[in-house]
Amino acid sequence: MFKSEFYRFSWKDLGDIETGRPNLGNLMNVAVYRLMQYTLRDVLNRRLSVEKATELLREAGKLAGTEFCTNLLDRSLPFNGFVADLQEKLLSLKIGVMRVEKSDLEKMEFILTVDEDLDCSGLPLADETVCEYDEGFIAGVLEAYTGREFDAREVDCWASGERTCRFRVTARE
Amino acid sequence: MPDKNHQIEIRLLNEQLSHILRGERVEAVEAANGLDPELKELGETVNRLVSAYNEMREFILSLAQGNVDVSPPLHNLLASPFKQLQASLLHLTWQTRQIAAGDYSQRVYFMGDFSTAFNSMVEALEEKRRTEALLREAQAKVKHLEGIIPICMYCKKIRDDMESWQQLEQYITEHSEALFSHGICPECYGKVRSDMGAAVPGREKVKKKP
Numbered sequence: 001m002f003k004s005e006f007y008r009f010s011w012k013d014l015g016d017i018e019t020g021r022p023n024l025g026n027l028m029n030v031a032v033y034r035l036m037q038y039t040l041r042d043v044l045n046r047r048l049s050v051e052k053a054t055e056l057l058r059e060a061g062k063l064a065g066t067e068f069c070t071n072l073l074d075r076s077l078p079f080n081g082f083v084a085d086l087q088e089k090l091l092s093l094k095i096g097v098m099r100v101e102k103s104d105l106e107k108m109e110f111i112l113t114v115d116e117d118l119d120c121s122g123l124p125l126a127d128e129t130v131c132e133y134d135e136g137f138i139a140g141v142l143e144a145y146t147g148r149e150f151d152a153r154e155v156d157c158w159a160s161g162e163r164t165c166r167f168r169v170t171a172r173e
Numbered sequence: 174m175p176d177k178n179h180q181i182e183i184r185l186l187n188e189q190l191s192h193i194l195r196g197e198r199v200e201a202v203e204a205a206n207g208l209d210p211e212l213k214e215l216g217e218t219v220n221r222l223v224s225a226y227n228e229m230r231e232f233i234l235s236l237a238q239g240n241v242d243v244s245p246p247l248h249n250l251l252a253s254p255f256k257q258l259q260a261s262l263l264h265l266t267w268q269t270r271q272i273a274a275g276d277y278s279q280r281v282y283f284m285g286d287f288s289t290a291f292n293s294m295v296e297a298l299e300e301k302r303r304t305e306a307l308l309r310e311a312q313a314k315v316k317h318l319e320g321i322i323p324i325c326m327y328c329k330k331i332r333d334d335m336e337s338w339q340q341l342e343q344y345i346t347e348h349s350e351a352l353f354s355h356g357i358c359p360e361c362y363g364k365v366r367s368d369m370g371a372a373v374p375g376r377e378k379v380k381k382k383p
Contacts, residue, residue: 014316033379080271080278080279081276081278081280084279084280086276087280087282088278088280091282097282097283099260099261099264099267100264100267101260101263101264101267102268103269111263112263113260114282115257115260125207125250156245156247156256160248161248161249161250161253162253162256162257163253163254163256163257164257164260165254166260
């Protein structure tokens with residue numbers, strides 16, 4: 001199933017973790033998550049190209065964001081309630097501390113920050129932003145909520161020397 | 174013994190660093206030709222520090238004046254804690270706007286005592302709104318009798334909005350939450366008894382059986 005060219009991700013593919021890991025449980029070290037993400041990036045960069053790897057990570061993030069929103073968030077809430085729900089879920093799952101800096105619901109433009117980000121907080125400084133997966137994730141969450149397409153771009157990142165990751169999010173025309 | 178150019182360069186670098194220590198704006202200094210490479214490199218590093226410091230200084234001064242929306246310097250590690258502070262301030266500004274618009278679903282996390290104080294305030298406001306809503310609901314249920322009520326000076330019937338005359342009890346029951354329990358006052362009792370030639374039985378207390 002997973003190895004079929006027709007495979008498409010479904011939330012149930014995450015499996016029954018309680019049954020599968022009765023002793024080790026649902027938690028693991030953040031470094032292990034990063035180990036997977038950055039080794040995958042290494043191989044994608046070398047096998048494809050940096051641009052293609054970036055694009056693929058963003059696309060995967062978008063799929064994750066869409067599924068996350070569809071399966072874990074209450075899409076019937078008004079925007080502010082939805083943001084509070086998203087913020088609380090990201091916190092309880094220890095993905096990061098998301099905060100809204102600005103929101104323009106008419107233009108559908110937002111500025112969000114994520115502190116203690118799962119993907120990057122604490123990385124060595126590299127003078128570049130690295131959270132393309134997060135960019136896709138945020139766009140995916142908002143697309144699943146609003147039904148409109150979004151672009152999210154990271155303007156500040158821990159890896160570029162900031163202490164907070166900041167994302168500028170805009171709806172596509 | 175260092176040559177004159179080196180002495181000048183060291184003095185200039187010292188002045189630049191002294192300005193920084195005093196919190197003043199500092200100008201970059203172009204290194205003179207023919208300097209020792211190590212001294213030249215030091216000069217370039219100090220100039221980079223000066224540039225980052227000036228950017229950071231302008232940024233934090235603007236923030237301190239309440240200009241929370243000021244554009245933050247990019248790729249300036251010296252300013253990154255202040256950018257984090259700005260992110261928190263912008264978020265709190267957004268939160269406050271939501272609360273002003275009546276949204277009490279937001280909470281502030283990981284900002285120390287401020288989070289506790291802010292979240293307590295939001296919860297108190299939410300509680301106040303809930304209490305006010307309950308009060309409004311209760312008030313809506315209570316019927317009020319106000320204004321001038323036309324009443325017959327003889328039979329005491331009341332004229333309602335439909336121009337028909339109603340018994341006092343019926344009118345008050347329909348226009349308030351009050352109900353009537355009929356009895357007889359001592360004065361009326363005496364009058365009724367005398368009108369009926371004492372045919373009405375007396376109001377003797379019933380003795381309880383032992």
